[in-house]
Amino acid sequence: xxxxxxxxxxxxxxxIGVLLVIHDVTKIKALENMRSEFVANVSHxxxxxxxxxxxxxxxxxxxxxxxxxxxxxxxxxxxxxxLSRLINDILTLSELENKDYSINFQKVCLNECLTEVxxxxxxxxxxKNISLELKxxxxxxxxxxxxxxxKQMIINLVDNAIKYTPQGGNVFIKLEKEDMKAKxxxxxxxxxxxxxxxxxxxxxxxxxxxxxxxxxxxTGLGLAIVKHIVMIFNGTIDVQxxxxxxxxxxxxxxxxxx
Ligand code: ADP
Numbered sequence: 001x002x003x004x005x006x007x008x009x010x011x012x013x014x015x016i017g018v019l020l021v022i023h024d025v026t027k028i029k030a031l032e033n034m035r036s037e038f039v040a041n042v043s044h045x046x047x048x049x050x051x052x053x054x055x056x057x058x059x060x061x062x063x064x065x066x067x068x069x070x071x072x073x074x075x076x077x078x079x080x081x082x083l084s085r086l087i088n089d090i091l092t093l094s095e096l097e098n099k100d101y102s103i104n105f106q107k108v109c110l111n112e113c114l115t116e117v118x119x120x121x122x123x124x125x126x127x128k129n130i131s132l133e134l135k136x137x138x139x140x141x142x143x144x145x146x147x148x149x150x151k152q153m154i155i156n157l158v159d160n161a162i163k164y165t166p167q168g169g170n171v172f173i174k175l176e177k178e179d180m181k182a183k184x185x186x187x188x189x190x191x192x193x194x195x196x197x198x199x200x201x202x203x204x205x206x207x208x209x210x211x212x213x214x215x216x217x218x219t220g221l222g223l224a225i226v227k228h229i230v231m232i233f234n235g236t237i238d239v240q241x242x243x244x245x246x247x248x249x250x251x252x253x254x255x256x257x258x
Contacts, residue, residue, distance in 0.1 A: 001025050041205050042090055045220070049079040049086070082217055089221035092152075093204065096228040101149075107256055108147045110175055110182055111136045117151055118173065121158045129167045132158070137175045141182045144256040145233045153229040156222040157186040157249050163216045164247070165190030181252040192243040201239060202227040 001023040009016045056072045056079075063069050095101045118134040125132035143150070154173070161171040165188045174185040193201065197208045205220040207213040213220060226249075230237045235253040 038204065045086060045205060046083065048214075049083045052076075052079045053083070078217075082219070085217065086219045086221075089219045089225065093221055093225055093228065096225065096232070101146075104146045104148070105144055106147065107142050108145050108150055110141045110143060110150070110184070110253075112140075113147060113151050114154065114173055114175055114184070117154045117158060121155065121162065124159070125162050125171060128162060128165075130162055130165055130169050130171055132162070132171045133173070135172065135174045137177055137182075139177075141175060141177060142256040143182060143233060143253045145253075149229045149232065153226050153251070154184065154186065156226050160222055161186055161188035161190065161247070163218065164188065164212075177255070178252070180255055182255050184251045184253070185248055187246065187248040189246040192245055192247055193239070193241040194243055195241075198239055198241065202237075 003021040003023075005019040005021065006015050007017045007019055008014065053076050056076050060069060060072050060076075063072065114134055114136060118132065122132050158171060158173060165171060169189040171189075172185070172187045174187070176183045176185075193208055197206075200206045201208075202223045204224040206223075207218065207220050227237060230251060230253075233253050235251055237252075238250045239247065240250070241247040
């Protein structure tokens with residue numbers, strides 16, 4: 001954006017120059033675009049389950065057969081659940097992006113947190129006949145961070161690993177120490193991710209297979225939330241994957257020594 005202002009010498013009333021004011025609005029414009037794209041995406045994502053709920057609720061009045069009514073009611077329930085997960089994830093992500101969260105930084109024992117996550121996710125894995133294993137590091141490792149956010153990050157990764165691994169598969173969580181960093185691996189023997197999708201995986205609402213994600217109850221925001229939490233902890237996250245072999249997410253976090 002360029003603005004020009006002429007400069008006049010009021011003694012002689014002659015124009016003695018022109019002042020050019022240049023505003024670089026590229027960044028502001030890019031931010032604005034990102035924001036409106038996000039709003040468009042969110043609206044679209046919210047509309048899908050809503051349309052379905054509305055449609056089935058309307059039709060329900062005219063259905064007399066009990067079996068069909070029950071089926072419709074099931075769909076309405078599942079879609080409402082999805083809607084509420086979506087709203088929760090949107091709120092979490094927007095809190096993280098706007099740095100709106102209350103920071104509760106403290107010394108956090110990773111071994112303890114991973115054990116808690118293991119017990120939460122073990123039941124879900126069992127329901128799908130997937131074996132979940134945790135290999136903790138022999139000595140306790142600590143980070144300086146927020147305990148709940150750390151757990152949420154690992155739960156999101158393990159939840160995905162279970163979601164995208166067929167029955168009878170395996171999911172491993174492993175904690176190690178590497179170059180004075182805590183290294184946490186979440187590995188599965190699932191469907192894998194084709195290489196070309198890996199660079200965009202952490203974008204909001206990016207899914208490799210939209211239909212599959214939807215049928216698994218996914219919101220498309222899990223990994224965007226993970227990425228933000230990793231950033232808050234000054235860590236890094238990498239993903240390696242092979243189609244039909246499995247996927248490994250690796251997080252490195254600075255160790256807290258005191
Ligand atoms: P979703 O709610 O769709 O699972 P995420 O942000 O958690 O959204 O993940 C984005 C996409 O990355 C998923 O839709 C899926 O295609 C892919 N993905 C994530 N984790 C895995 C995994 N462990 N194995 C295979 N694909 C995965």
